[in-house]
Amino acid sequence: MRFSVPGSWFQVRVQVRFGVLGSVFVCSLFGVFALRLDAQQGRTTKDAVYSAAQAKRGEAVYTEKCVACHGAKLDGDLGPPLTGQAFLGIWGGLSLAELVDKVHNTMPLDAPKTLTRPQAIDVVAYVLQGNQAPAGAADLAEAALKQVALDSMRGGPSRPAATPAATTSFPATGTVNQVMRGVLFPSSNVLFDVQTQDPGARTSGTRPEAASTTVRYGDVYQPWQMVDAAAIAIAEAGPMLMIPGRRCENGKPAPVDRADxxxxxxxxxxxxxxxxxxxxxxxxxxxxxVTNVISDACANCHRVYRDVPTAAGRCTPP
Ligand code: HEC
Ligand code: HEC
Structure with a gap:
């Protein structure tokens, strides 16, 4: 029922928007920016924020749990490098809390959440050492993580310069409805599943026919990786919805030139x-x-361009 009627996906949203959880989320949405700001006012990894002994402990963790994927010189192998611009371009400017959380919550990829918090901090100290951040007298402590920004070490732009405009273009293949059905509908359902199904819960034995998507595909990818991928699919669908010449099912061009x-x-x-x-x-x-934010983002556009009295009126400016 939940998946059978197009558009009915939003009915399963948990109504927390006006509750405490909703307001907590409003804060966390701006968390990245807040942390960047805090970190600016505080120290950076240039300020000798970890000790050599701590990096040594971190190295032992790294050698046991990370080296197979991230390389003997932190230079990447199966997984991305943890040094150089490819790494600093993503993490430079962010607080060390973000990096420690990434390690503690999602790594090692094949056994997440198996490091203790102190181990995660130690291994980050080792990563800092690998990025030529100077060691100091004291260990990096939990309480300092939010106050220290990862210095991008080399100065200059933290992300690689934008590449020149692509010479190849990819014209639209489907209608707006087909992009919705193929990308946004399944991806948002994976996220909505999380309201009732904890991707971290262990499941075993046969999967019930009606098991959630995250559980059904959990044998192929870890359920949490499915959730990551669904969120990324939604974020990356932006350019698809901006391709000039894509039409809606009624033949009207998607109004990609309009500011709204x-x-x-x-x-x-x-x-x-x-x-x-x-x-x-x-x-x-x-x-x-966060599913509330997703359903609002869908509904804002649908209200204007989809949920109009007749199908012929879809995709036309109000
Ligand atoms: C089985 C392979 C594997 C192991 C083991 C592993 N990682 Fe990863 N790691 C990955 C992959 C793949 C990614 C990229 C995908 C992602 O971010 O989820 C990644 C991403 C990362 C990132 C983010 C890098 C970036 O550029 O965004 C950090 C930091 C990291 N790993 C640290 C660690 C640490 C520390 C350990 C050991 C405790 C570890 N990893 C163990 C495979 C692995
Ligand atoms: C920028 C505008 C916009 C956004 C954002 C948007 N949609 Fe749509 N959506 C549309 C339009 C327009 C249609 C009708 C398209 C048509 O008739 O071809 C549509 C149709 C749909 C349909 C109906 C498909 C069918 O078979 O009738 C579903 C389901 C859908 N959207 C899901 C979503 C979800 C889920 C999200 C958010 C994750 C979302 N949409 C975000 C514009 C949008």
Missing amino acids: WQQYVQGLVDAGRAAYKASQTRDQATVAE
Whole structure:
């Protein structure tokens, strides 16, 4: 029933928007920016924020649990490098709390949440050492994590410069409805599943026919990785919805030139990114809260361009 009627997915949303959880979420949405700000006012990894002894302990953890995927010189193998611009471009400027959380919640990829918190901090100290951050007298402590920003070490832009405009273009293949059915509908359902199904809960034996998507595909990918991927699919659907010439089912062109359409697409991308950030916490309640942001992002656009009196009126400016 929940999946059978197109558009009915939003009925399963947990009504927390006006509750305490809802307001907690409003704060956490801005968490990244808040942490960047805190970190700016505080110290950076240039300020000798860990000790050599701590990095040594971290190295032992790394050698046992991380080296197989991240390489003997932290230079990447199956997994991405933990040094250099490829790494600093993502993490430079963020607080060390973000990096320790990433390690503690999601790594080692094949056995997440098996490090203690002190081990996660030690291994991050080792990663800092590998990025030429100076060691000091004292260990990096939990209480300092939010106050210390990861210095991007080399200065300059933290992300690689944008590549020149692509010369290849990818014209639309489907209608807006087909993009919705193929990408946004299944991905948002994976996220909505998290309201009732903890991806971290162990399941074994035969899967019931009606098991949630996260459980059914949990044999192929870890359920939490499915949630990551669903959030990313939503964030990455933005450009698809901006391809000029894509038509709606009634033949009207998707109004990609209109500022309000662009704003709704941006809202969707932002919601997908917020969902990814929530998924990275590996906390069911955090993802359940973010589903409100997702359904709002969908509904904002639908209200104007989909849920109009006649199908012929879809995709036309109000
Ligand atoms: C089985 C392979 C595997 C193991 C073991 C593993 N990782 Fe990872 N790691 C990955 C993959 C793949 C990614 C990229 C996907 C993701 O972020 O989930 C990643 C991402 C990361 C990132 C984010 C890097 C970035 O550029 O975004 C950090 C930090 C990290 N791992 C640290 C660790 C640490 C520390 C350990 C050991 C405690 C560890 N990993 C063990 C495979 C692994
Ligand atoms: C930028 C605008 C926009 C955003 C954002 C948007 N949609 Fe849509 N959606 C539409 C339009 C327009 C249609 C009708 C398209 C058509 O008739 O071809 C539609 C149709 C749909 C349909 C109906 C498909 C059918 O078979 O009738 C579903 C389901 C759907 N959207 C899901 C979602 C979900 C889930 C999200 C959020 C994760 C979302 N949409 C975000 C514009 C949007």
